[in-house]
Amino acid sequence: MRARADRTRRVGRALLRRLPLVGTVLGLGLAVWLIATHDLAAVAVAFGQIGLAGLLGVVLVRVAIVLLCGIAWARILDGLSPAGSGAFVTLRFVREGINVLLPVASVGGDVVGGRLLTFWGVAGPLAAASILADLLFQVGTQALFALLGAGLLMRVEGEPAAELARWVLRALSVAALLLAAFFAVQRTGAARLVERGLADLGRRFVREAEPGRPAGAGVHDALDAVWGRGRRGRLAQAMLLHLAAWTLGAAEIGIVLACIGVEGVSVLQVLVIEALSQAIKAAAFPVPSGLGVQEGGFVVVGALFGIDAGTAIALSLAKRVPDLVLGLPALVLWQGLEARRGRPRTPP
Numbered sequence: 001m002r003a004r005a006d007r008t009r010r011v012g013r014a015l016l017r018r019l020p021l022v023g024t025v026l027g028l029g030l031a032v033w034l035i036a037t038h039d040l041a042a043v044a045v046a047f048g049q050i051g052l053a054g055l056l057g058v059v060l061v062r063v064a065i066v067l068l069c070g071i072a073w074a075r076i077l078d079g080l081s082p083a084g085s086g087a088f089v090t091l092r093f094v095r096e097g098i099n100v101l102l103p104v105a106s107v108g109g110d111v112v113g114g115r116l117l118t119f120w121g122v123a124g125p126l127a128a129a130s131i132l133a134d135l136l137f138q139v140g141t142q143a144l145f146a147l148l149g150a151g152l153l154m155r156v157e158g159e160p161a162a163e164l165a166r167w168v169l170r171a172l173s174v175a176a177l178l179l180a181a182f183f184a185v186q187r188t189g190a191a192r193l194v195e196r197g198l199a200d201l202g203r204r205f206v207r208e209a210e211p212g213r214p215a216g217a218g219v220h221d222a223l224d225a226v227w228g229r230g231r232r233g234r235l236a237q238a239m240l241l242h243l244a245a246w247t248l249g250a251a252e253i254g255i256v257l258a259c260i261g262v263e264g265v266s267v268l269q270v271l272v273i274e275a276l277s278q279a280i281k282a283a284a285f286p287v288p289s290g291l292g293v294q295e296g297g298f299v300v301v302g303a304l305f306g307i308d309a310g311t312a313i314a315l316s317l318a319k320r321v322p323d324l325v326l327g328l329p330a331l332v333l334w335q336g337l338e339a340r341r342g343r344p345r346t347p348p
Contacts, residue, residue: 097330149275
């Protein structure tokens, strides 16, 4: 029985390791199919109309978004860790770069970010707790933003808009249950179940484990500290900062559409496009960076407001430019931090 259980666990772990790679292949295939089945020339023309100035504007907006998310993460550990806001902002760029450029199912960067946070003197369990809380706020506020988009979409005439709104609301009802369960795990003794999984990550997640103590031990106590009394103001600030970041993402769409010359799309409609495209991409989290899924989402949602497929795909490609412009330096920074940490110290 034990041998069978061990074999089952090994198979499960192997499947989990391969899931990001499978998602990458499927996402790339979907992206290629979308571009190939639509007017490639129209996509190229629309993308060319954005210009360097438009793309620069999109990159600057993305910098502001990641900055807000980094500050939100810092607020979660304000008063609990020796790391300053600069460390959280820096590592938030690293988390983003890993999640959008590497086949890690959109969560590997968060694990690495928690590990790197220990380089600033933050205890491993506290770093893990901050990641768990930050992910809860991140996903929760994205769900609220999607709910806003669905509410606005219900005001759009036509059965396709109503059907998409209903689909989003059904998906959000499931997400709400999962978020409630995730929150309950963090606020009850069930969090100790998470510790065993974190212990499996071991040395990859924390700088070093205490002698005789698994790497995941103490996460429950750290979560108690994060969610403790007197910290509601800081946690509320983290939540509001995340909401502001997702809302600001609509500015990327506004810049691109203005550069292409698309008219007749209101600010509220831009908010709907951003909110629902984020929701579609988040629902496909096993696919790294939502490859193909993001493009398909823009085609579906954009069509509701008269945006042709070529423009929608060009819009999605423009939103991927910051992934490369900011993500590549973030990966280099990550390797630099690892190398610096692993460099042996010379005695004075």
